[in-house]
Amino acid sequence: MSVAENLAEIRSRIDELARSAGRNPEEVKLIAVSKTKPVPLIKEAVAAGALDLGENKPQEIVLKYPEFEGDNVRWHMIGHLQKNKVRHIIDKAELIHSVDSLALAEEINKRAETIGKIQKILIQVNVTGEDSKSGVSPDDAAELCREISKLNNVRIMGLMTISVSGYTYEENKRVFDSLAALAARIDGMKIDNVSMKELSMGMSHDFDAAIAAGATMVRVGTAIFGARDYGAKNNAN
Ligand SMILES: *Cc1c(COP(=O)(O)O)cnc(C)c1O
Numbered sequence: 001m002s003v004a005e006n007l008a009e010i011r012s013r014i015d016e017l018a019r020s021a022g023r024n025p026e027e028v029k030l031i032a033v034s035k036t037k038p039v040p041l042i043k044e045a046v047a048a049g050a051l052d053l054g055e056n057k058p059q060e061i062v063l064k065y066p067e068f069e070g071d072n073v074r075w076h077m078i079g080h081l082q083k084n085k086v087r088h089i090i091d092k093a094e095l096i097h098s099v100d101s102l103a104l105a106e107e108i109n110k111r112a113e114t115i116g117k118i119q120k121i122l123i124q125v126n127v128t129g130e131d132s133k134s135g136v137s138p139d140d141a142a143e144l145c146r147e148i149s150k151l152n153n154v155r156i157m158g159l160m161t162i163s164v165s166g167y168t169y170e171e172n173k174r175v176f177d178s179l180a181a182l183a184a185r186i187d188g189m190k191i192d193n194v195s196m197k198e199l200s201m202g203m204s205h206d207f208d209a210a211i212a213a214g215a216t217m218v219r220v221g222t223a224i225f226g227a228r229d230y231g232a233k234n235n236a237n
Pocket residue numbers: 033035056078079162202203204205219220221222223
């Protein structure tokens with residue numbers, strides 16, 4: 001199937017899943033995760049209406065960004081972000097999904113201030129607790145939000161998480177429900193400058209459970225663009 005056909009099918013599944021969860025399909029944004037994929041293939045997705053693109057490496061955003069100027073695309077930084085890379089993407093990212101420390105938020109704040117931008121961010125939470133995974137622990141998330149909320153040039157829009165590959169639907173649903181519950185708890189604290197409107201959760205294999213749990217953004221790569229070939233390039237993730 002073509003990228004356009006894959007996109008249409010996924011969009012209609014998202015709509016159906018949202019409706020069966022009693023939600024408005026328009027509340028669920030599809031982010032097409034284009035990491036490692038070549039520009040012509042991504043252009044096919046953009047032509048088919050996928051204007052929100054997800055990348056997990058700053059360098060890839062830097063390389064692809066000029067190819068899509070004039071296409072009205074929004075770049076989402078969804079991968080682990082090192083402080084020394086922030087300056088490369090600060091003028092390019094619509095939303096940074098992967099903020100998990102005050103130090104990173106401070107660097108984003110500093111760079112955003114320099115270019116007169118208010119950078120929208122999500123707080124990445126490590127719900128499942130594996131050591132290998134980025135993200136703040138659920139117990140520390142509220143305090144991190146409180147600290148970041150004092151920074152003038154970043155705006156917390158919600159939370160993001162990654163589940164565990166190989167989990168069943170029920171296991172994924174528990175992970176995503178707990179992120180939604182955490183967002184509700186933080187929202188209840190009414191911290192100035194902090195919104196919990198967005199829940200970025202769900203990938204190709206688990207966006208069904210994420211939508212049932214309230215995802216407002218799903219990040220889908222493989223199901224749109226096909227499997228990634230990490231051997232062909234020097235991509236570590
Ligand atoms: C690669 C990636 C995705 C997309 O994964 P697929 O399984 O290809 O849909 C989503 N979120 C993050 C953070 C990723 O790095």
